[in-house]
Amino acid sequence: MTAEPPVFRPLTPSDLESVVDLARRVWQDTYPGIISQAQIDSMLAARYHPGALGEYLAAEDRWFELAETAGQLAAFCACERHCGEYKLDKLYVDPDRQRNGLGGQLIARAAERARSLGFPHMILAVNKRNAQAIAAYRKHGFSIRESVCVEIGGGFVMDDYIMQKPL
């Protein structure tokens, strides 16, 4: 049997709960061993509830896209303008659907949008210890541009690479 191709569509307010649910599952699958559970809980509480996502979405420069397979939310991707550059800000694929090309397709769609807006490249920030994501980003055309370590309060830091993909 051939798998159904994914359907891509913009996030709508009625999707907020399921996006929060997917984000929480992906974070809990990905980040233990990379950051502490206290930092996971703190960042999820700050960013992943319907109110915070609604506010994120309300900003003019945001582009938030969902991928569904067989009618189920499988992945999401969010981009924004950031200090004059185009940033891939969120990319999360359901743990049961990773390594099937969905992340790559969402990156390609984000890149197409950035290109159509006239940006020469696209950037993202990824935790230095997130080897799986770094490998995926390299595969899809990004390379490491710089290393940053940003304090985010509560004694937590985001110890990231900034990666860049030419368009």
Ligand SMILES: CC(C)(COP(=O)(O)OP(=O)(O)OC[C@H]1O[C@@H](n2cnc3c(N)ncnc32)[C@H](O)[C@@H]1OP(=O)(O)O)[C@@H](O)C(=O)NCCC(=O)NCCS
């Ligand atoms: C990183 C992520 C978005 C990539 O999306 P994806 O749909 O899994 O990736 P694709 O199928 O497009 O690309 C596959 C590549 O990703 C990497 N990859 C994905 N899953 C992997 C895994 N379980 N183990 C090792 N590498 C993996 C590999 O480089 C792989 O290429 P390969 O199969 O030729 O080795 C996805 O794995 C994910 O959501 N991870 C958890 C959340 C996360 O870290 N998000 C990024 C935050 S900055």
